[in-house]
Amino acid sequence: MPKSYCIFEIQANGSDSNSGLFDPSLFNSTLSTSNGTSVTPSVTASNYTFVSSDIGNYLYIRSGTNWNPGWYRITAVNAGAATVDASIGNVFQPNHRISTVQGISTTASASSGNWSVDYTQNASASKTYTDLVITTNTITIQSTANPFTVNMIGNSIKISGGTNFNTGLYIITSLSGSNAVLDRSVGTVGATNGSGSMGGALATWNGYTTSIYGGVSIYVYIKGSSGTFNWSGTPTGVNAVSSCIGYSSIRGDNGKPLIRLSASSSAFTWSNRASYYNLIIDGQNNAATNGIINSNFFLENSILNCDFRNLTQAYNVPSGCDVHNCTFDNCVSMSNAITKVFVNCVVKNCGGAVNSFYAVYNNIFINHTGRAVYNGGYMATVSNNTFHNISSHAIDCFFGYSVQSWKFVVENNIFSNVSGNAIRFNGTGWNHLNFINNNAYFATSAFTDNYSNAADPNQPPFISRNNVALTVSPFVSAANLDFRLNNEIGGGRSCRGSSYIGAYPLTTTVTSQDIGAVQSSSNPIDRNLAPTSKSLTIKQGTTSYTEFLNLIGTGYTIGSLKAYYTRVGSSPVEISLTSQTVNGAWTSGGFVEIDINTMPGIYRFDVPNAVFSSGSSSAILQISNLNTGDKAIIIYKFQDPQNIDLTQTFSASNVAQTVGDALNAARSSGFGRWTLNDRTLSLYGADNTTIVKTFTLNSSTFPTERS
Helix, strand or coil: CCCCEEEEEEECCCCCCCCCEECCCCCEEEEEECCCCCCCCEEEECCECCCHHHCCCEEEEEECCCECCEEEEEEEEECCEEEECCCCCCCECCCCCECCCCCCECCCCEEEEEEEEECCCCCCCCEEEEEEEECCCCCEEECCCCCCCHHHCCEEEEEEEEEEECCEEEEEEEEECCEEEECCCCEEEEEEEEEEEECCCECCCCCCCCHHHCCCEEEEEEEHHHCCEEECCCCCCECCEEEEEEECCCCCCCCCCEEEECCCEEEEEECCCEEEECCEEECCCCCCEEEEEECCCCCCCEEECCEEECCCEEEECCCCEEEECCEEECCCEEECCEEEEEECCEEECCECCEEEEEEEECCEEEEEECCCEEECCCCEEEECCEEEEECCCCEEEECCHHHCCCEEEEECCEEEEECCEEEEEECCCCCCEEEEECCEEECCCEEEECCCCCCCCCCCCEEEECCEECCCCCEEEHHHCEEEECCCCCCHHHCCCCCCCCECCCCCCECCCCCCCCCCCCCCCCCCCCCEEEEEEEECCCCCEEEEEECCCCCCCHHHCEEEEEECCCCCEEECCEECCCCCCCCCCEEEEEECCCEEEEEEEEECHHHHCCCCCEEEEEEECCCCCCEEEEEEEEECCCCCCCCCCCCCCCCCCCHHHHHHHHHHHHHCCEEEECCEEEEECCCCCCEEEEEEECCCCCCCCEC
16 A cells, blocks of 8 residues: 555546556666756666657656756656656646746756656556466466566556456555565465556546555545546445546646546546535536535535536535635536535525535625525624625524524625525624624525514524615626626715725724725725836947836845846847845846835836847836736837938039028028128128128118018
């Protein structure tokens, strides 16, 4: 059995006859490299010669001095050495994240690396067997046609048949010569004609219930780029702590595979704590389709970033789960579960209620059949949700005698077009205190009921304040599913900045939050977080140019920002930022904030000369904080210089009414003397002797025109 955890791979073009499992806890310690920091390093192993069939599979590095653990795709093999892709973003790490550093090791030379080759991430099995024999003990097998080698350690073999073989999935834990030592007994000594396969991805998740998984964690990776999955039936439940994780091309990229179900089918069933990430499950409107079923482990299940479509029931986890960042569309019943936390979800055209006893916040419920949120006698906080077109009660809270110390908090929600009550309280029990604050409601049958019977000693006390009755729809266009707040008086404007907290006591901090799930910049002090941009015309070839930038954030240093520029017809070029002082001499890439107190967010930036060099008509420059999205963008348009030669000559004779005539007239009037003899005005050349032009005036004393 696996020592700690194991990983399954599922691909649409895989096969359930493949083994599909890899155990990362098993390895060799013989790996070396001499160019480990390269983007395409090569490796060798003292006890294995890499072969061409390894190409396309993944070198797994578990640990070792100066080694970077992860899965590296083998791209080439030459003379027994394997070349791998070690580029940023293409390596999956054991912590289930994508690499952010280049190279297979932190130093060029590294040795004694702990390694194996993972053969599960391709559609086809790496090896198929028909001649397996159980040798000296019940856990050791051999194959004459395909001898076992050390690179297979940690992989699994699926035994499909053979005389006196036990079919099932087994892990190769070590080698005895060219024989494989498995994790448990595979049959009786002397068994022959064993058949099976090693490596390759599964096509479906049918689960495994053998003791191989007791006490370990299972990670099931489902590759979306391999195609659409078409599943039928109900898989066998797995009694192991498990995570089902979708991805597109690289494990950890958060892509979502599409799983389609036929009638009377379920995508996943489990009987231990489990988590589900990045999945699209579509029941195709077939009868009796279920997305996720898990009947065990109270409150220890999670569903994150999943989409449920056209199902009879999206998820059935009666023991409890958290649901984050999911969508539910056209599901007959979205849930039959105790949902601890339901956050950042969209529920559209569904039935069934979120049965929550902790928190429901930042969700949108649209066109819902029946009640949307039900609290079956537990405490709950329902906050910052938007409910639109609900056929029954939006929130249904039940009081029970067994929960006398708990409370309900319902605040900052928008209720629109609710046929029942926006908030319904029922039951004969009581609890200590309830808050109903800062909610807004429009076209709702009733805001609340069943909490005003002051004569009932079991009735809990309520605090109800700042709830707003709207006179018009608060949304930009509910018909087009645009639930941003409009600016209508009595509508969206009444919800903007009207949530419970407007300022934090004991501080000078002012804040704002809108009622409902969708937020806008409501408070006048809120800043626009859109990129700051400007366009300038500048001389091509400009050098030592300093720019001033306006960023939203303050206190930025060169380590927290990235700068790039590109020119027409060129690829982006990263600018190396350098620490600068406010009054320092220009330095390419120099960067500094002017003054965090008097001019916060204003930064000096010394633009590299290459941005303005010849050969292009324009350039664009961007400085950004990749974590916050804060950025400044500058567009430079280059202006070609206009050169005028002031020493060039021109003819003194010219055609009348031309530019030359005007220049001659200007020269004649600007370089010699003028004389007036009666009504004759004479203009002389530069020698003050030659008359170049004469005019006749209409008067010798008070002339008003010439001829």
